[in-house]
Amino acid sequence: MAVPSLMADFLDQTPATDSKRCERALLIGVQTAKMAPGEAQELLTELVELVENLRIAVVQPTLVNLRMPTPATLLGSGKTQELIDQAKAAGADLIVIDESLTPAQQRNWEKLSGLAVIDREEVILDIFADRAHTREAVLQVALARMEYSLPRLTRAWTHLSRQRGGGGGGGGGMSGEGETQLEQDRRIVNDRITRLKRELVDVRKQRSVQRQKRQRVPVPTAAIVGYTNAGKSSLLNALTGANVMAEDKLFATLDPTTRQLMLHGNQKLLVTDTVGFIRRLPHRLVEAFKATLEEAIIADFLIHVLDVTATNLEAHHQTTLGVLNELAAGEKRMLTVFNKVDAATPEQISHARRLAPDGIFLSARTGAGLDVLQDRCIELIADAFGSVELFVPHSRYDIVAKLHAVGHVQSEEQLDEGVLIHGRFPPSQAALFQPFVRKSERP
Numbered sequence: 001m002a003v004p005s006l007m008a009d010f011l012d013q014t015p016a017t018d019s020k021r022c023e024r025a026l027l028i029g030v031q032t033a034k035m036a037p038g039e040a041q042e043l044l045t046e047l048v049e050l051v052e053n054l055r056i057a058v059v060q061p062t063l064v065n066l067r068m069p070t071p072a073t074l075l076g077s078g079k080t081q082e083l084i085d086q087a088k089a090a091g092a093d094l095i096v097i098d099e100s101l102t103p104a105q106q107r108n109w110e111k112l113s114g115l116a117v118i119d120r121e122e123v124i125l126d127i128f129a130d131r132a133h134t135r136e137a138v139l140q141v142a143l144a145r146m147e148y149s150l151p152r153l154t155r156a157w158t159h160l161s162r163q164r165g166g167g168g169g170g171g172g173g174m175s176g177e178g179e180t181q182l183e184q185d186r187r188i189v190n191d192r193i194t195r196l197k198r199e200l201v202d203v204r205k206q207r208s209v210q211r212q213k214r215q216r217v218p219v220p221t222a223a224i225v226g227y228t229n230a231g232k233s234s235l236l237n238a239l240t241g242a243n244v245m246a247e248d249k250l251f252a253t254l255d256p257t258t259r260q261l262m263l264h265g266n267q268k269l270l271v272t273d274t275v276g277f278i279r280r281l282p283h284r285l286v287e288a289f290k291a292t293l294e295e296a297i298i299a300d301f302l303i304h305v306l307d308v309t310a311t312n313l314e315a316h317h318q319t320t321l322g323v324l325n326e327l328a329a330g331e332k333r334m335l336t337v338f339n340k341v342d343a344a345t346p347e348q349i350s351h352a353r354r355l356a357p358d359g360i361f362l363s364a365r366t367g368a369g370l371d372v373l374q375d376r377c378i379e380l381i382a383d384a385f386g387s388v389e390l391f392v393p394h395s396r397y398d399i400v401a402k403l404h405a406v407g408h409v410q411s412e413e414q415l416d417e418g419v420l421i422h423g424r425f426p427p428s429q430a431a432l433f434q435p436f437v438r439k440s441e442r443p
Contacts, residue, residue, distance in 0.1 A: 022094040022116055025056050026087035029063040029098045030075070040098070042312050043279065047098045050123050054130070059090040073108050074099060084113040096123060103151045121148065121282040128285065136203045143196040144284045150189050153182060219260075219406075220381045220426075221270045223296040225324065226305035227316035228276025231339040233257075234364035235305055236273040239374075263374050267381060267408040267424075272299065277320045286326060293327055301333040301380050303373070308338035308352045308361070309345075317355060333384075335360060335376050342366050381408070385424035389439040393418040402432060 029044030041063055048058050064079060073080040074097070087095050094116045095109065101119040109117035125148060128141045224232045240259035258272040274296055286293075296302060302324070310316055324330045336356040341349065342363040352359060360376060362369025385407070392399050400419055403409055407425030425433050 022056055024059050024090070024092045025051050025094040025096050026059055026083070026090055026092040027051060027061040027096045027098065028075075028083060029061065031063060031065050032069075033067060042315070043098055046279070047096065047120060047123070050120075050127060051096055053127050054123065056094065059092055060086065062086065072105065073112070074101060074105050080109065080112065084109075084115070087113065087115060094118070096120070103154075106152060107154065120280055121284075124278070124282055124285065136200070136207065139196055139200050139203060143193065143200065144282070146189055146193050146196065147284055148282075150186065150193070153185050153189070219268045219270050220384070221272065221299045222301050222303055222377065223272045223274055223299035224303045224305055225274050225296050226276065226320055227307070227310070228278050230276065230305045230307040230310070230316070231364050232273050232276065232305050235303075235337070235339060235362075236271060238364040238367060238370060240271060261374075261377075263378050263381075267378055269377055269381070271303075272296075277323045279315060279319050281319075281323065286323065293323075296324065296332075297327055297329045299332070300384060301335065301377075302329070303335050303337055303377075305337045305339050306352070306359075307340050308348055309340050309343050313348075313351065314355060333380055335373070335380070337362060337373060339364055341368065382424060385426055387422065387424055388433065388437055390421040390423070390433055390436040391415075391418050391438050392421060392436050396436075399432065399436065406432065 027044060027047055029040045029047065031040035044061055044063055048061055051058055062083065064075060064083070066075060070076045075083070083095070092115065095113060096118055097109075098120050100121055101109070101117075106117055106119070125141070125145050129145060132138045132141045224236060226232050236257065236259060240261045258270055261269045261271050263269055274293055304317075304320060306313060306317060321330060324332075336359040338344075338349075338352045338356075338359050338361045340363060341361045342365060344352075349361065352361070360369060360373050362373055364370075387410070390403070392403075394417070397419075400412075400421070403421060403423065403425065406429045407423055409421055409423040411422045413420040421436075
């Protein structure tokens with residue numbers, strides 16, 4: 001993370017003061033009366049890992065109790081100064097507060113401390129910016145960061161009170177006489193936001209076209225969802241032989257990846273790995289990533305992956321379900337998968353069974369339990385599509401070929417007058433197979 005300006009990358013301008021990289025951070029967790037006992041400590045532990053993902057050393061994570069927030073600095077003047085002194089004594093050049101700060105609170109902290117001060121949302125935004133690779137993900141993250149930064153321009157820049165004249169003089173013909181640098185910067189940011197939204201519309205149109213092409217040859221789809229670092233990408237790799245980046249860190253990958261899985265009996269399944277969820281995921285990122293997360297919305301069913309060794313297993317479970325509900329995907333059929341059983345204790349396994357009695361226990365690393373997951377996937381597909389018996393005349397081998405492409409042919413028997421087929425096919429293909437149905441067991 002570079003200081004002082006989060007906006008320099010987007011505005012293509014140089015901050016008035018020299019930018020330098022933050023290297024040491026004091027982290028502050030906030031326990032409020034509305035939070036469960038110990039919740040703030042759990043979140044602070046998670047924040048440590050988030051900040052370390054930005055390659056910043058963490059010094060003295062500190063937990064404070066907050067009975068009543070104050071408008072100026074959230075924590076009150078005495079506690080604020082105490083924490084600033086603690087940060088300076090520890091040699092920190094960055095303070096990270098595990099709460100959402102208003103722009104005014106952020107400016108006040110920085111003015112009092114002379115240090116960079118950010119909140120949890122800015123940490124997550126910076127990680128997302130570092131991990132986005134596809135055009136759509138890059139645009140989505142850029143938009144979220146711009147919208148976050150717009151009300152914070154006076155904090156991010158030190159030259160905003162300067163007046164800039166019109167005409168020449170460095171204004172580039174962009175401003176009227178007497179317009180402040182702040183007004184120019186706000187206009188630039190708003191223009192960039194408008195342009196990003198326009199570009200996103202174009203990218204989403206392209207995705208829609210690609211999806212329509214895919215749906216012309218309909219294959220059942222599943223989306224892998226879950227808390228970040230639960231092993232979703234590792235599971236996709238283990239199931240399909242894909243080579244998706246899978247590292248032991250939060251938000252290792254942000255871009256959705258779809259691979260084909262061939263189940264038993266030649267049943268095809270398209271499996272998509274989605275971005276991981278996290279507690280206190282900034283709402284603007286939920287909105288920004290809806291196009292990415294819509295893979296979960298349109299999937300036939302979900303595979304919810306949980307790290308069975310996680311200390312906060314129940315919180316991770318509820319966080320994912322909460323985001324899915326927000327995306328209107330909470331009612332979808334779902335398989336609950338507990339990953340990393342090779343590293344779990346008997347107590348952790350028992351706890352997971354109480355949380356989800358029908359859960360599937362597996363290890364993406366060793367492959368243990370993958371066959372159980374595949375069998376359950378076949379069961380869900382069968383429940384959704386039902387079974388039909390078809391008789392196709394020899395003269396219509398074109399239909400036989402299409403049936404293999406769009407569904408699951410369980411058996412095929414050559415008879416004198418035609419081909420007897422048992423299989424499961426999506427209802428959307430009824431026009432194709434309905435004229436040849438002998439017996440149907442549709443759900």
